[in-house]
Amino acid sequence: MIRHNNRIFWSSLFVIALAVSFIPRxxxxxxxxxxxxxxxxxxxxxxxxxxxLSGTQSVHYSFDSGQDQGIVDPRFLAEVDAFVAWLRAQPEVVNVESFTDTLKRLNQVMHGDAKEWHKLPDSRELAAQYVLLYEISVPYGRDVTHQMSADKASLKVTATLKNQQSQGLIAFEAGARRWMQENLAGISARGAGQSISFANVGLRNIDSMLLGSLAAIALVSFCLIIAFRSIRFGLVSFVPNLFPAFVTLGIWGQRWRR
Structure with a gap:
């Protein structure tokens, strides 16, 4: 170490600098x-x-019409259906479940199965009749509360996605809310479900670990300042203690890209 101190010093700095360059990855x-x-x-x-089959993650939206029996309002149904169409256009989405599709199918069947009638009913009364027809046609022991609220005020829309990482899932949900704000005047909803919950928990864990690491670094620096009874020597001696962490993170960043 003494005989080749210059070589070792500059070689170590080079290795550390190289490792630090991989950290942003x-x-x-x-x-x-x-x-x-x-x-x-x-x-x-x-x-x-x-x-x-399908995707492994789901995002659920509950659209509230603001009134009892409000789900039969043609304007409300049109806005929900517009959001459903937007969801289906997203590359992450593999399936969308919405009661508006059921109403379209019922409307088509009740008009001789003509393709041009595969659309939402244009009157509140007709939509209410279709809802009642669907309710009485479900098997015994089942109901429709998995798609609408008991008072018929809210509709549920479920989007099934391909496997997404936390950042991608949260970005998708934020993009959906942004689209609703820009294109839907009367309704809005936040994405919910197990997938969204775990995505937020995962990112919060990451933030907590980073904060804990920074707190540990600050505590070590404070201990060195007390040990050397000097702020300058304490901070200077603290720098070499960061080198192993820098090298480890650099190796991590290099392997991440692979």
């Missing part, structure tokens, strides 16, 4: 499906579901 994100290797049955099941 690290993406603060959370991917629950990526917790496990490809050999784990859960990962294989997720792949089969996405490739053969």
């Amino acid at each position: 690290i993406e603060l994100n959370d991917d629950p499906a990526g917790y496990f290797s490809d050999s784990v049955p859960l990962t294989k099941a997720i792949d089969v579901v996405e490739s053969e």
Whole structure:
């Protein structure tokens, strides 16, 4: 170390600088499906579901009409259907479940199955009759509260998505709310469900861990200042203690890109 101190010093600085250059490649994100290797049955099941069946994540929206029996209002139905159409145009979405599709199908069937009648009913009375017809046609022991509220004031829309990381899922939900604000004057809803909840929990965990790491760094620096009884020497001696963390994060960032 003494004989080759200059070489070791500059070589170490080069390695540290190289490692630091990879740190910005690290993406603060959370991917629950990526917790496990490809050999784990859960990962294989997720792949089969996405490739053969549907997506593994769902976002639910509850649209409130603001009045009892409000779901039969043609204007309300048109706005919900416009949002459903927007959802289906998104590349992340593989399926959308909405009662507006049921009303369109009923309207078509009641007009001789003509394709031009595959549309929402144009009157409140006709929509109410279709809702009643659908209610009395469901099997015994079931109801329609999985699609609408008991007072017929709210409709539920469910979007099934391909597996998304936390950042992508939250960005999708934010984009949906932004579209509603720009295109729907009377209604608005926030995305809900297990997928959204865990996405927010994952990002909050990341923020908490970063905050905890910074607090630990500050505490170590404070301890060194007390040990050396000097702010300058304490801060200077603190710098080498960061090098192992920088190298580790740099290796992490380099492997992340792979």
